Amino acid sequence: MADDILRIRTPIGIDYTWSSGPGSVGYMRGLENGKLLGRRCPVCELVYFPPRNGVCPRCGVLLADEVEVGPRGTITTFCVVNVPFLGQTIKIPYVAATILLDGADIGMQHLIQECEAADVRMGMRVEPVWRDKSLWTPSLENIMYYKPSDEPDADFDVYARHL
């Protein structure tokens, strides 16, 4: 018997091919051109950004009209991440916020900077800071982060139903 070898570490990697499907193409092309494009459900009329699979999860129908949302939004809630982990790409501590973009009906996740973590608030108004245009890809990472837009905070009642 080998000398007490109980465990070995064997890292495994997987490369994926992503098929965006017609539902997300508009969203990705929009990002490539600096536009935030969501889609409206023809039944409940709510606007999804990102439009995910191109389907309204409530109504089960294809999302329809493209709608430009943002660029500003409201922080509905957030987490201050102090935990290091394998694969982390952002220096801790950082604020991961749920941002309800103006004109959208569901929040999306992004980073908050140019502001102390302790000063981030529910209801805080924020605006995007874009990467240099030459670096744009079809990704939400074209926005480096959101920063306070120095508007007055949104009232709790305005975003409470999005929590």
Next chain:
Amino acid sequence: MALNRCAVVGVGQTNHTSCRADVSIAGLVREAVDRALLDANMTLADIDAIVIGKAPDMLEGIMMPELWLTDSLAASGKPLFRVHTAGSVGGSTAIVAAQHVMSGLHKRVLTIAFEKQSDGNAMWALSVPLPFSMPVHAGAGGYFSPIIRSYIRRSGSPSHIGAMVAVKDRSNALKNPYAHLHEDHWTLEKAMESPMLWDPIRFVETCPSSDGAIALVLASEDVADKMPGKKAWVHSTAMRSEPTMFAGRNQVSPRAGEMCAEDVFRKAGITNPLKEIDVVEMYVPFSWFEPMWLENIGFAPKDQGWRFVEDGVTEMTGKLPVNASGGVLSSNPIGASGMLRFGEAALQVMGKAGEHQIEGARTALGHAYGGGSQFFAMWVVGSEKN
């Protein structure tokens, strides 16, 4: 549709710990199985069918362990069935096993749930960046922390409630020899000083990462009636699901959870859960979920769950003891955690919970949730036939 009766006649679990380097997944699972069979006074040869469950394979990095378990579970010539519902899987696995009996298809069913977290890296597996999104996501804590912040804001809860639940569960775990964490040094003051990991979630308010397994033996009424030992009769089971994300979703108190609770109580003939349920084993991986689920399940009015915690209602000496075993906050072999709730609920009504037994427990609720609070599984078990 009339269902046949089903009883839990055997419960076996491993001692949960951070790393069981001495056994493979198969060895860990077999340890729980042997204990459950011993408790039921059966052998693997007596078992008609096997239902297993565990969390997503990426958490351990081992794909389809069921392929590898068929031999260690002596499953040759028997149905072996795997259930997937993320973190709630332990609960839904026990329910599927109970349905094997209630349908009349099988008389003796073995059900098992497990996780060997030390074989993989769950934090990594739950933080994989999604294409074309901002990679801010940081594990389960990163997902649930904003929802907890929403609960605190909505309910007006004071900030020490999460710490109170953590101190309670860690103290309860001292009475459970199988629990992973046996920490006797926590006071509310010390808990409040515990560092923020995913603000507003403190370190002490977070579940550990555990290796562990649990197995239950379920039997039909005719089989159970002939057995001398104590049984837990399954009075009702329920499962509900909803999408993780949709516009206007109540993420603090998902509708699927409310519906699941309404269904499990209705089927058990329970009209006043707070009065009729003696003990609860609830899936609380982050301590704030105790007050949140108290409201979602219907034990507490909306925005008042934290008052139950503050008033000691959920302590072992309270009106509604929650997680006398120490709960997920004291042991978290993820895939097993839901079945541990179901099994601990059964142990309570069998009067076999040992030092953490709640005297006179006759009716108990086992609860599990999974995904982004997207899958719910519950059962009500009783010391008497329903």
